[in-house]
Amino acid sequence: MGEEAKKRSGLLKKLHIEKGGSADYTILLLTIMLVLFGIVMVFSSSYYYAMQHPKIDDMFHFVKNQAMYAGLGMVGLVLALNFPYKLYKKLAFLAYAGTNFLLVLVLIVAEATKGSKRWIFGFQPSEIAKIAVILFLAFYISSHKDALKDIKGFVKCLIILVIPVILIGAANMSTAIIVFGVGIAMLFVASKRIWYFIAGIGLAGILGCAALFLPQFAYRLDRIRAWVDPFSDPTDLGYQIIQSLYAIASGGLFGLGLGQSRQKTFIPEPYNDFIFSIICEELGFVGAAVVILLFALFVWRGVRVAMKAKDTFGCLVATGITALIAIQVIINISVATNTIPNTGIALPFISYGGTSLVILMTSVGILMNISRYNKD
Numbered sequence: 001m002g003e004e005a006k007k008r009s010g011l012l013k014k015l016h017i018e019k020g021g022s023a024d025y026t027i028l029l030l031t032i033m034l035v036l037f038g039i040v041m042v043f044s045s046s047y048y049y050a051m052q053h054p055k056i057d058d059m060f061h062f063v064k065n066q067a068m069y070a071g072l073g074m075v076g077l078v079l080a081l082n083f084p085y086k087l088y089k090k091l092a093f094l095a096y097a098g099t100n101f102l103l104v105l106v107l108i109v110a111e112a113t114k115g116s117k118r119w120i121f122g123f124q125p126s127e128i129a130k131i132a133v134i135l136f137l138a139f140y141i142s143s144h145k146d147a148l149k150d151i152k153g154f155v156k157c158l159i160i161l162v163i164p165v166i167l168i169g170a171a172n173m174s175t176a177i178i179v180f181g182v183g184i185a186m187l188f189v190a191s192k193r194i195w196y197f198i199a200g201i202g203l204a205g206i207l208g209c210a211a212l213f214l215p216q217f218a219y220r221l222d223r224i225r226a227w228v229d230p231f232s233d234p235t236d237l238g239y240q241i242i243q244s245l246y247a248i249a250s251g252g253l254f255g256l257g258l259g260q261s262r263q264k265t266f267i268p269e270p271y272n273d274f275i276f277s278i279i280c281e282e283l284g285f286v287g288a289a290v291v292i293l294l295f296a297l298f299v300w301r302g303v304r305v306a307m308k309a310k311d312t313f314g315c316l317v318a319t320g321i322t323a324l325i326a327i328q329v330i331i332n333i334s335v336a337t338n339t340i341p342n343t344g345i346a347l348p349f350i351s352y353g354g355t356s357l358v359i360l361m362t363s364v365g366i367l368m369n370i371s372r373y374n375k376d
Contacts, residue, residue: 021372023081023371023372024368027301028364028368030294030301031077031298031364034295035073037350038349041279042350043060043062043063043066044261044264044282045264046061046062046063047059047062047259049062065352066357069357070357072354073362076358076361079362080363081368083366085370085373088135088313088317088366091135092132092138095135096160099128100167102128103126107171124356126168126176127355129179130175130179130363131359131363131366133160133183134182134186134321136160137157137320138312138316141186141187142312148193149193154196158187161180161184161187173343174344178345182324185319185320185327186316189315189319223341223342223343226238226341230242240267240274240342241338241342244274244337244338245338247278248277248280248281248336248337251285252284254284254285254286255282255284258283261281263281272351272352273347273351276288276332279291292329295329295348299322302318302321302325303322305318305371305374308371308375309373310373318370322367324360328345328347328348329348332348332351
């Protein structure tokens with residue numbers, strides 16, 4: 001060992017930083033494939049909208065932004081991959097507390113956009129909350145080995161989860177559902193008390209049904225009615241889903257061809273929540289199946305990383321990140337196919353979005369970082 005290598009090894013020991021092995025580069029390959037495919041589909045689905053928009057009039061507007069976000073996301077991925085693993089534990093509470101502060105700030109000072117407050121300082125704190133909640137919940141559970149052995153400890157973990165969920169839900173119910181689902185997935189993996197979840201799901205179902213009848217949630221009942229029969233309101237609440245179903249149906253087996261979608265001229269912002277419909281129309285069943293297969297492979301590799309993680313913290317963080325991707329994919333595709341009521345969830349790595357793409361790619365870096373310390 002050379003003198004320089006000895007100095008570096010000594011510095012790592014002083015900082016209590018463990019040197020990792022080789023990362024799971026299959027996850028990186030899948031991520032790059034999905035991101036590059038997303039850039040292509042963002043252009044294909046957005047150029048008509050961009051040219052028709054009076055304030056844009058540039059067919060490359062959205063694809064240029066998406067490419068820039070992908071570049072920033074790759075920087076975040078590389079930094080997260082090479083960030084000292086043990087420091088994630090030390091920074092977990094700071095990330096959680098700081099994110100909650102930003103979520104409160106959003107409710108106070110942010111201006112409403114399209115009926116909701118989500119943006120502050122040019123980004124969405126709710127997207128950062130996804131990874132912050134994963135890190136801190138994993139840290140708390142791994143630091144308190146008996147946390148989930150009784151109902152008291154389980155409730156404490158739920159409080160950690162519910163605080164940001166409520167703050168996010170006040171402005172963005174869709175993202176709140178995602179964060180809550182990810183937290184529940186982590187608690188399910190960490191806890192042996194299955195009945196806690198059965199009781200919790202029952203209680204959540206009762207409260208959710210009751211909330212639907214409150215005046216401020218009346219519009220959600222309208223969404224459910226539109227889901228059951230979108231043609232009952234074809235020009236308003238049922239409009240998006242009807243156009244989405246037309247797009248999926250017209251795609252057939254092999255699609256109309258890249259860039260040949262007709263429904264992108266009707267679907268509002270087709271490059272965002274309903275981009276899967278455009279994929280089905282332009283690339284057909286085969287193209288959609290390939291996309292789903294890539295996500296399935298990603299989830300499989302993520303589960304593999306979680307199962308082989310060297311400690312509880314790594315296992316739970318990997319579980320959370322994998323669940324984050326899986327839940328968003330399931331909800332997005334389910335909405336596009338009218339399997340569930342319409343709710344605004346982007347398709348990971350593919351839908352247009354700055355903060356979302358950067359955070360997701362950074363999360364992939366954390367997942368790969370964990371894979372470097374996997375047990376043989």
